[in-house]
Amino acid sequence: MIGVFDSGLGGLTVVKKIFEYLPDYQVVYFGDTARTPYGGRGTETIKKYALEDLNILLKIGVKLVVVACNTVSAVAFDELIKKSPVPILEVVTPAVERAIKATKNKKIGILGTRATVNSGIYQRLIAEHDKSIKVFAQSAPLLVPFIEEGQLKSVELKRIIRKYLWSLKQQQIDTLILGCTHYPFVRNIIKLKIGKHVNIIDPSTEIVLKLKKMIEEDPGLAGKLTKGQNHKLYVSDISGNFGNLSKEWLKINLPIEEIKVNS
Ligand code: DGL
Numbered sequence: 001m002i003g004v005f006d007s008g009l010g011g012l013t014v015v016k017k018i019f020e021y022l023p024d025y026q027v028v029y030f031g032d033t034a035r036t037p038y039g040g041r042g043t044e045t046i047k048k049y050a051l052e053d054l055n056i057l058l059k060i061g062v063k064l065v066v067v068a069c070n071t072v073s074a075v076a077f078d079e080l081i082k083k084s085p086v087p088i089l090e091v092v093t094p095a096v097e098r099a100i101k102a103t104k105n106k107k108i109g110i111l112g113t114r115a116t117v118n119s120g121i122y123q124r125l126i127a128e129h130d131k132s133i134k135v136f137a138q139s140a141p142l143l144v145p146f147i148e149e150g151q152l153k154s155v156e157l158k159r160i161i162r163k164y165l166w167s168l169k170q171q172q173i174d175t176l177i178l179g180c181t182h183y184p185f186v187r188n189i190i191k192l193k194i195g196k197h198v199n200i201i202d203p204s205t206e207i208v209l210k211l212k213k214m215i216e217e218d219p220g221l222a223g224k225l226t227k228g229q230n231h232k233l234y235v236s237d238i239s240g241n242f243g244n245l246s247k248e249w250l251k252i253n254l255p256i257e258e259i260k261v262n263s
Helices: 012-021 043-060 070-083 092-102 114-119 121-129 143-148 155-170 183-194 203-217 219-224 242-250
Strands: 002-006 027-031 064-067 107-112 134-139 175-179 199-201 232-235 256-258
Touching: 002 012, 002 043, 012 027, 012 203, 012 242, 027 043, 043 064, 043 070, 064 070, 064 203, 070 092, 070 107, 070 114, 092 121, 092 175, 092 199, 092 203, 107 114, 107 121, 107 155, 107 183, 114 121, 114 134, 121 134, 134 155, 143 155, 143 183, 155 183, 175 183, 175 203, 183 199, 203 219, 232 242, 242 256
Parallel strands: 002 027, 002 064, 027 232, 107 134, 107 175, 175 199, 232 256
Antiparallel strands: none
């Protein structure tokens, strides 16, 4: 089984791409819906939650973990990699690599949660590749709550997205990294507001391309991953919109079970 986790719904954007690029493999998902969003929380809390999320997937028996959360990847990945007995992938690096290839005017914008933007990880990784690239980061704390609420088309959301993108637009970026796995849910609005000429880098596509390569190049790992359509979704609170939105997004009705966490 491939295990995928996020603070809530966002990692389903990664699951959707796994179904597209690696359709044979069984996927188990954990969304920490009882404690979402993570992006406004402190480093220690995010690390604690991330380790608990990892352990939930390991207990289920996954043989590979995809951290489908930029916030966790930015803040807690060093801890996770130390603790994980199975291979584990983060979502930031593949998006950075794609953005560096995509930019022509060397101005890259990042839209992310407060914790991701404050971590400075994108700025650091991009500078390691090419110091001449200018990076403009904007935190967007209201987007995750809107998306978790299923308000994907509301007028208020459109207004907020326009406001968040305003400064990035002023900087004339030609490439925008969606630095949160929730944002592909509202990709169309983001595209409309930032302008057609801007390349949008979607972390879900980039991490799954990396995952596919990793599995193809490692027959030992591929052999450990169960195949079949027996996918399952787990959440820490089943009462919200997760059921409807997951069905709508994945176009398939998967079983959902609750696993309690301490909040
Ligand atoms: N999908 C998470 C991310 O990629 C959302 C973070 C949050 O819960 O605030 O950062």
